[in-house]
Amino acid sequence: MLELVNLTGGYHGEDKVKNINAEFKKNEITVIIGPNGCGKSTLLKLMVRLLKPLSGRIMLNGSDISPLPRKEFAQTVSFLPQARSVPHMSAGSLVLHGRYPYLSYTRRYSKKDYEAVERALMITGTGKFRDIPMDLLSGGERQKVYIAMLIAQNTDVILLDEPTTYLDIHYQFELMNIICNLKQQGKTIITVLHDLSLALKYADQVIIMNQGKIEGCGSPDDICHSGMIDKVFHIHMRQLLSPYDGEYVFLPVQE
Amino acid sequence: MPDGVKAMNIFQSSFMGANRRSFCLHPSKSKRWLAILLLVLAVIxxxxxTLGSVAITPMQLAEIIKGNDKSSAAYRILLYVRFPRTMAALLAGSALAVSGAIIQAVLNNALASPNIIGINSGAGFVTMLCMVAFPAQPWLLPPAAFIGAFLTALAVSIIAMKINASKITIILTGVAIGSILTAGINTIKEISTDVLVGSSSFMMGGLSYVTNESLHFAGPYILIGLILALLFCNEMNVLSLGEDSAHSLGMNVKAYRFILLMIAAVLSGAAVSFAGLLGFVGLIVPHCVRIFVGEDNKKVIVACIVAGAIFVAACDLLARLIFAPFELPVGIIMSFLGGPFFLWLLLTKRRHINA
Incomplete structure (x- = not known):
């Protein structure tokens, strides 16, 4: 679906991320992990064309994305940035903005747009917040409304930058379940996650980054057994067996 | 997962169609506000x-509108004094209020307004230069004021972008540029012998010198600016999501910022070209309006057009009446009335004002 070929780039012409090669498949959640400042967010920004690559290409279904017009690109790839100021609008209006890439020359939202919004509110269970200003919602509720906006945008590829950070644990799982549901509908999901247990639990593919490079890439089990997590994060990892599934547990290590 | 799946199933089995109306936040409430505002506007x-140093009775007014009374003094007062003055107040009020609302949206900054970030001073400086250099070319004033306003807006936003400025730094940049331009204005005022240029009316903002001619030149700029502002409401809303989100929704953020700043500059430039440095209206009217109609820029702009006109026209009326037959520049009344009113709003409805 989406492929990065020797991608290099960063802010102000730096090479914050170097020679990234990766492939993201349909019906899969790829989780990018790595220590702070390793270039995870920069990589996402390069992928949504917020930053211009110094070299390399981003291929979507086999063709380069750089010549795509803005709106067409926004109909294919959606992105939830990490740091956002809370906009002063109702949750319903926010979700409606997800339809902005589909606005025609009449510049009016159509019945189809309102239906997509209704559907997104339904899937995320945020219909009840429709008329409530965003600044009155809790962090978790707000995040679900943002996901609803991305669902309304209805793109094949969805990029998320730490969608669960600062959320209470039940919101983290609720959000990840919504994301899993999107995967099952055939979306390609790429997300940066801080929480390693959550990352390994939900990922189909894990990319581990360090100092601007991809350290390793593979299934959660492969990554865990490669010892790369221990090396990159300076921790010690154990797998504990629960009656349901093997959960990974992380312990800090004194060096 | 169960939640999401359940929701999907509910959606697939029972969902029939979406209701458009459901997206208006209290639609009836905002319509009611608009009706009230329009009524107040009509009264003002x-x-x-009719009111001023020579009062015209409503009967005379009706006669004049019917066209029966073309020779009287009342007719001439109405046509050459009251009408341009009232129109000037309405146009300047709408233009500056909308300009303020746009600038607040573009810079995503509640403290911004055309006077605070120096746009009015820029317009005023170039207007004054123009008055001194080409005293016989009144049609030059609105485009000159627009150029001044636009260059200032551009300078502030480029500097802000270059240094990756925080909200406060943008304001400080604007204040610094504004004070340079105000110094320029004061220099021209001191060394020029022209009566109009030297009047405090221009500095404070005043409508006493407005003629039908000056409105004739500036009016079209304002009307076009207001229409454009109404067209780009949705873009302003998308911009308020933040640069990254707006970009990932397919918006050309830089281009729209530029266009919106141009519109704001046209509006405040045109207003300054005939009304002088009217300050406060661009800052407080958008805030007051948001308290009542919410944050949707479409409603904010519509309400700003009406409320800005009301505010300036009402202040101008008082400026004429309080010490009649003497007049105060309208800017003085605006600050005397608007300041306390704004403070009252801050104290009672603070939640709505997000600085």
Whole structure:
């Protein structure tokens, strides 16, 4: 679906991320992990064309994305940035903005747009917040409304930058379940996650980054057994067996 | 997962169609506000046409509108004094209020307004240069004011972008540029012998010198600016999501910022070209309006057009009446009335004002 070929780039012409090669498949959640400042967010920004690559290409279904017009690109790839100021609008209006890439020359939202919004509110269970200003919602509720906006945008590829950070644990799982549901509908999901247990639990593919490079890439089990997590994060990892599934547990290590 | 799946199933089995109306936040409430505002505007306009150092009775006004009374003194006062003055108040008020709302949206900054970030001073400086250099070319004033306003807006936003400025730094940049331009204005004022240029009316903002001619030149700029502002409401809303989100929704953020700043500059430039440095209206009217109609920029802009006109026309009316037959520049009344009113709003409805 989406492929990065020797991608290099960063802010102000730096090479914050170097020679990234990766492939993201349909019906899969790829989780990018790595220590702070390793270039995870920069990589996402390069992928949504917020930053211009110094070299390399981003291929979507086999063709380069750089010549795509803005709106067409926004109909294919959606992105939830990490740091956002809370906009002063109702949750319903926010979700409606997800339809902005589909606005025609009449510049009016159509019945189809309102239906997509209704559907997104339904899937995320945020219909009840429709008329409530965003600044009155809790962090978790707000995040679900943002996901609803991305669902309304209805793109094949969805990029998320730490969608669960600062959320209470039940919101983290609720959000990840919504994301899993999107995967099952055939979306390609790429997300940066801080929480390693959550990352390994939900990922189909894990990319581990360090100092601007991809350290390793593979299934959660492969990554865990490669010892790369221990090396990159300076921790010690154990797998504990629960009656349901093997959960990974992380312990800090004194060096 | 169960939640999401359940929701999907509910959606697939029972969902029929979406209701458009559901997206208006209290639609009836905002319509009611608009109706009230329009009513107040009508009253203010009638008062503004009839009251002044020579009062015109409503009967005379009706006669004049019917066209029966073309020779009287009242007719000439109405046509050459009251009408341009009232129109000037309405146009300047709408233009500056909308300009303020746009600038607040573009810079995503509640403290911004055309006077605070120096746009009015830029317009005023170039207007004054123009008055001194080409005293016989009144049609030059609105485009000159627009150029001044636009260059200032551009300078502030480029500097802000270059240094990756925080909200406060943008304001400080604007204040610094504004003070340079105000110094320029004061220099021209001191060394020029022209009466109009030297008057405090221009500095404070005043409508006493407005003629039909000056409106004739500036009016079209304002009307076009207001229409454009209404067209780009949705873009302003998308911009308020933040640069990254707006970009990932397919918006050309830089281009729209530039266009919106141009519109704001046209509006405040045109207003400054005939009304002088009217300050406060661009800052407080958008805030007051948001308290009542919410944050949707479409409603904010519509309400700003009406409320800005009301505010300036009402202040101008008082400026004429309080010490009649002497007049105060309208800017003084605006600050005296608007300041306390704004403070009252801050104290009672603070939640709505997000600085």
């Amino acid at each position: 306009v009638i008062l503004s046409l």
